[in-house]
Amino acid sequence: MVVGGRLTLALDAMGGDHAPSAVVRGANLALRRHPDTEFLFFGREGDLRPLIDRMRKLRGVSQIVHTESVVAADEKPSVALRSGRKSSMRLAIDAVRDGQANAVVSGGNTGALMAMAKFALRTLPGVDRPAISSFFPTLRGETVMLDLGANVVCDARNLVQFAVMGNCFCRSVLGIPDPTYALLNVGSEDMKGGETLQEAAAILRNLALPGSFVGFVEGDDIAKGTVDVVVTDGFTGNVALKTAEGTATLYSEFLQRTFRSSLLAGLGYLLARPAMHKLRKRVDPRRYNGAVFLGLNGIAVKSHGGTDALGFAHAIGVAVDLARHGFLDAMRKDLEGVADVLSNPQVQAAAV
Amino acid sequence: MVVGGRLTLALDAMGGDHAPSAVVRGANLALRRHPDTEFLFFGREGDLRPLIDRMRKLRGVSQIVHTESVVAADEKPSVALRSGRKSSMRLAIDAVRDGQANAVVSGGNTGALMAMAKFALRTLPGVDRPAISSFFPTLRGETVMLDLGANVVCDARNLVQFAVMGNCFCRSVLGIPDPTYALLNVGSEDMKGGETLQEAAAILRNLALPGSFVGFVEGDDIAKGTVDVVVTDGFTGNVALKTAEGTATLYSEFLQRTFRSSLLAGLGYLLARPAMHKLRKRVDPRRYNGAVFLGLNGIAVKSHGGTDALGFAHAIGVAVDLARHGFLDAMRKDLEGVADVLSNPQVQAAAV
Numbered sequence: 218m219v220v221g222g223r224l225t226l227a228l229d230a231m232g233g234d235h236a237p238s239a240v241v242r243g244a245n246l247a248l249r250r251h252p253d254t255e256f257l258f259f260g261r262e263g264d265l266r267p268l269i270d271r272m273r274k275l276r277g278v279s280q281i282v283h284t285e286s287v288v289a290a291d292e293k294p295s296v297a298l299r300s301g302r303k304s305s306m307r308l309a310i311d312a313v314r315d316g317q318a319n320a321v322v323s324g325g326n327t328g329a330l331m332a333m334a335k336f337a338l339r340t341l342p343g344v345d346r347p348a349i350s351s352f353f354p355t356l357r358g359e360t361v362m363l364d365l366g367a368n369v370v371c372d373a374r375n376l377v378q379f380a381v382m383g384n385c386f387c388r389s390v391l392g393i394p395d396p397t398y399a400l401l402n403v404g405s406e407d408m409k410g411g412e413t414l415q416e417a418a419a420i421l422r423n424l425a426l427p428g429s430f431v432g433f434v435e436g437d438d439i440a441k442g443t444v445d446v447v448v449t450d451g452f453t454g455n456v457a458l459k460t461a462e463g464t465a466t467l468y469s470e471f472l473q474r475t476f477r478s479s480l481l482a483g484l485g486y487l488l489a490r491p492a493m494h495k496l497r498k499r500v501d502p503r504r505y506n507g508a509v510f511l512g513l514n515g516i517a518v519k520s521h522g523g524t525d526a527l528g529f530a531h532a533i534g535v536a537v538d539l540a541r542h543g544f545l546d547a548m549r550k551d552l553e554g555v556a557d558v559l560s561n562p563q564v565q566a567a568a569v
Numbered sequence: 570m571v572v573g574g575r576l577t578l579a580l581d582a583m584g585g586d587h588a589p590s591a592v593v594r595g596a597n598l599a600l601r602r603h604p605d606t607e608f609l610f611f612g613r614e615g616d617l618r619p620l621i622d623r624m625r626k627l628r629g630v631s632q633i634v635h636t637e638s639v640v641a642a643d644e645k646p647s648v649a650l651r652s653g654r655k656s657s658m659r660l661a662i663d664a665v666r667d668g669q670a671n672a673v674v675s676g677g678n679t680g681a682l683m684a685m686a687k688f689a690l691r692t693l694p695g696v697d698r699p700a701i702s703s704f705f706p707t708l709r710g711e712t713v714m715l716d717l718g719a720n721v722v723c724d725a726r727n728l729v730q731f732a733v734m735g736n737c738f739c740r741s742v743l744g745i746p747d748p749t750y751a752l753l754n755v756g757s758e759d760m761k762g763g764e765t766l767q768e769a770a771a772i773l774r775n776l777a778l779p780g781s782f783v784g785f786v787e788g789d790d791i792a793k794g795t796v797d798v799v800v801t802d803g804f805t806g807n808v809a810l811k812t813a814e815g816t817a818t819l820y821s822e823f824l825q826r827t828f829r830s831s832l833l834a835g836l837g838y839l840l841a842r843p844a845m846h847k848l849r850k851r852v853d854p855r856r857y858n859g860a861v862f863l864g865l866n867g868i869a870v871k872s873h874g875g876t877d878a879l880g881f882a883h884a885i886g887v888a889v890d891l892a893r894h895g896f897l898d899a900m901r902k903d904l905e906g907v908a909d910v911l912s913n914p915q916v917q918a919a920a921v
Contacts, residue, residue: 356819366755369763403718403807411721411804436811440819452763453808455755456801459788460809464816467708467792468852472824475848476841485841489827492834496827500820 223253224540226533227309227318230260231287232325233522233529237261240324241268243520243529245275250530251537257282257318259305284308288329290522297329298336306330310337313515320516320536322507324529327519331367331510338515341545343552343559346371347512348379348451349519350386352505353461355442361387361396362439362447365508366455373416376400376448377424377559380417382511383446384426385551389544390535391445395428398446401453402433409433417448424558426551465500503528507535511548516540575605576892578885579661579670582612583639584677585874585881589613592676593620595872595881597627602882603889609634609670611657636660640681642874649681650688658682662689665867672868672888674859676881679871683719683862690867693897695904695911698723699864700731700803701871702738704857705813707794713739713748714791714799717860718807725768728752728800729776729911732769734863735798736778737903741896742887743797747780750798753805754785761785769800776910778903817852855880859887863900868892 228244230237237260244256255278258265262283269279286304288297301307306325312318314337323330331347340347350363363383368375380398387396400418402410410433421430434443436457449457476486486493498504502521506528510517516539520532539545580596582589589612596608607630610617614635621631638656640649653659658677664670666689675682683699692699702715715735720727732750739748752770754762762785773782786795788809801809828838838845850856854873858880862869868891872884891897 354819356822369755401808403721403804436808436813437815437818439812440815449808452755453805456753456788456805457808457812460791460812461788461816463789463792464813465820466789467706468817468820470708471848471851475844478844478847482841482844485837485839485844487837488840489834489837492827492830492837495830496823499823 223255224251224320224537225255225257225318226536227257227259227312227321228533229306229309229321229323229325230258230265231305232323233520233524235525236324237264238268239524239526239529241265241272241275242526243533244279245272246526246530247533247537248275248278250534254278254537256280257309257312259284259309259312260287261285282308288326290326292326292329294326294328294332297326298332301329301333307333307337310334310517313517314338319540320518322518322520322529322532322536324520324522324524324532327366330517330519334510334513334515334517338513338517340512341514341549341552343556344378344382344512346375346378347510348382349508350383350511351458351508353439354500354505355440357442359391360439360442360445360447361391362449362454362458363511364449364451364454365458366451367510368451370452371413371450373413373420374559376413376417376450377420378512380421380430380446380448381424381426381551381555382548383448384428385548386509386511386544387445388427389542389547390538393428393445396445397429397431398426398448399431399434399438399444401439401447401449401457402435405433405435420558424555426555462502469500503531505531507532509535509539514545516545575607576603576672576889577607577609577670578888579609579611579664579673580885581658581661581673581675581677582610582617583657584675585872585876587877588676589616590620591876591878591881593617593624593627594878595885596631597624598878598882599885599889600627600630602886606630606889608632609661609664611636611661611664612639613637634660640678642678644678644681646678646680646684649678650684653681653685659685659689662686662869665869666690671892672870674870674872674881674884674888676872676874676876676884679718682869682871686862686865686867686869690865690869692864693866693901693904695908696730696734696864698727698730699862700734701860702735702863703810703860705791706852706857707792709794711743712791712794712797712799713743714801714806714810715863716801716803716806717810718803719862720803722804723765723802725765725772726911728765728769728802729772730864732773732782732798732800733776733778733903733907734900735800736780737900738861738863738896739798740779741894741899742890745780745797748797749781749783750778750800751783751786751790751796753791753799753801753809754787757785757787772910776907778907814854821852855883857883859884861887861891866897868897
């Protein structure tokens with residue numbers, strides 16, 4: 218299902234290392250790809266007005282909602298929740314809650330964004346805890362992974378709900394009608410891993426989700442693209458995400474040193490440059506920017522705090538895709554479909 | 570301290586995908602770099618004799634201990650422990666226990682090797698559970714990480730012991746007198762992570778190990794080489810190790826596709842080939858082969874099952890380094906030094 222008509226995006230214009238400039242220029246880039254969108258910028262009007270006024274097309278589809286208050290990057294989520302009620306982040310989320318916007322995008326403090334989004338938007342019926350999800354480049358294309366850090370400790374029931382949400386996300390946004398999904402573990406044999414994983418696997422084997430549950434996968438299966446959806450707790454997911462990022466950076470640094478190591482190698486680089494440019498584009502983290510908070514009663518996308526306009530435009534693109542594909546309705550339906558199983562006393566017991 | 574004289578290595582000649590050929594040829598390669606070594610090959614004499622006889626120098630320093638029994642790659646550790654008493658793996662371990670060899674190297678079933686080594690060699694005083702440790706290539710050189718998969722669930726006390734062992738391993742083998750060490754977490758702020766990590770950090774802050782404890786590091790700090798020793802539980806460590814391997818493979822595959830994508834890129838590759846060859850050597854997993862089982866009363870090194878002769882030679886090199894540097898004595902001393910702290914009732918309580 219594709220939702221037509223104009224979409225309105227609420228943007229936290231003050232979140233991220235390069236805000237508000239990266240946010241405004243990101244919106245301008247996103248507008249080219251998604252012409253049917255309008256933007257509500259939340260932040261300091263004095264900073265925003267001159268930036269937006271420079272871009273004619275953007276100006277025509279933008280409104281500024283002025284606020285002085287900004288959530289600091291290192292602010293504790295609980296403090297932000299209490300004292301940030303007038304912050305650009307919170308007002309942008311409230312715009313989604315109040316039906317003024319179809320989705321919110323912020324590059325600010327992740328913990329604060331999650332706490333505020335949970336409080337203001339609430340979780341969908343059947344979801345105990347929202348999860349952070351994103352795409353990973355793989356040998357086969359792209360893989361959805363969750364949770365990437367919202368929930369450090371998870372029980373079997375949390376993991377099962379993540380699987381339901383990741384499955385729906387993959388179908389809606391990647392358009393894969395029958396995704397394969399699995400739990401991340403230290404071995405693919407059925408007996409591997411702790412009790413929580415065993416219990417989650419037992420529940421998932423009996424849950425009739427679209428696609429197929431293939432049991433357990435290991436860390437190297439993420440980049441191989443062995444399955445479409447990798448489900449894990451927020452601690453493991455966060456470590457895996459950052460380990461992958463660190464390894465990619467290391468490899469790319471080694472490669473640069475290699476090309477600089479001799480005259481011939483440098484010449485070789487010049488010849489291969491157009492192709493290398495394509496490679497760099499393919500593994501460019503900005504292209505995978507935009508982590509989705511799944512399980513909320515509204516669409517909230519987190520942009521990487523350190524990204525630039527191009528990265529922010531990609532995060533906006535993720536929000537647009539979710540809104541266009543009627544993702545929330547699909548998710549509500551999926552959650553209803555498994556509500557019986559998840560409210561089963563046995564499943565409840567397994568979750569303890 | 571460096572131990573002189575001849576060393577004897579016990580080799581499980583039947584362990585690994587390319588055994589026994591990779592084991593024999595690996596020993597032959599290792600002999601060139603470590604001429605003062607002798608080998609005890611455990612396995613089928615009929616297979617081993619012709620392979621060894623082909624290599625004049627190796628033949629002069631090798632003995633074969635014949636056995637028909639081999640631990641299967643997919644055998645359950647408990648089954649291997651019970652029914653593999655005459656297996657090449659077990660007899661090689663027993664040679665270390667009985668003082669006939671200074672170290673054992675095997676490319677066989679990891680779980681079985683750990684179970685047998687724990688049973689036959691026992692753990693060192695002060696160690697509740699041994700851990701698997703290995704080196705990672707980083708931007709700064711090499712980093713030691715543990716546990717890589719021996720203990721799926723760990724308490725604070727386990728993590729503290731891993732830190733003590735990793736610290737000693739790093740000093741002995743990398744020769745860094747005052748290593749930096751940290752716990753792997755989802756953020757570097759003091760309040761991050763679950764209770765177990767908080768408790769382990771509290772104990773480590775009060776433990777006077779050589780070098781300095783820097784608190785928490787994140788997944789990307791592994792490849793950055795932020796610290797010399799990264800301490801984590803076996804589940805997280807195993808996922809991180811395999812995620813890093815998977816990402817490196819993905820990157821390398823993308824790079825190959827890039828060079829094959831156009832005539833110019835292919836020509837560029839030809840020019841850069843000598844430099845690329847150095848890069849490939851630098852990130853070659855065979856150069857990092859040889860995971861050490863730390864905390865045992867004897868030196869046991871696990872070679873990757875899929876490696877070749879060069880990889881196996883590296884695993885032998887790790888065992889030789891440990892034996893030469895008097896690693897076990899250093900470890901005993903370190904463990905004695907922290908015994909008081911670790912037997913403190915408060916630490917015991919924190920470990921629950």
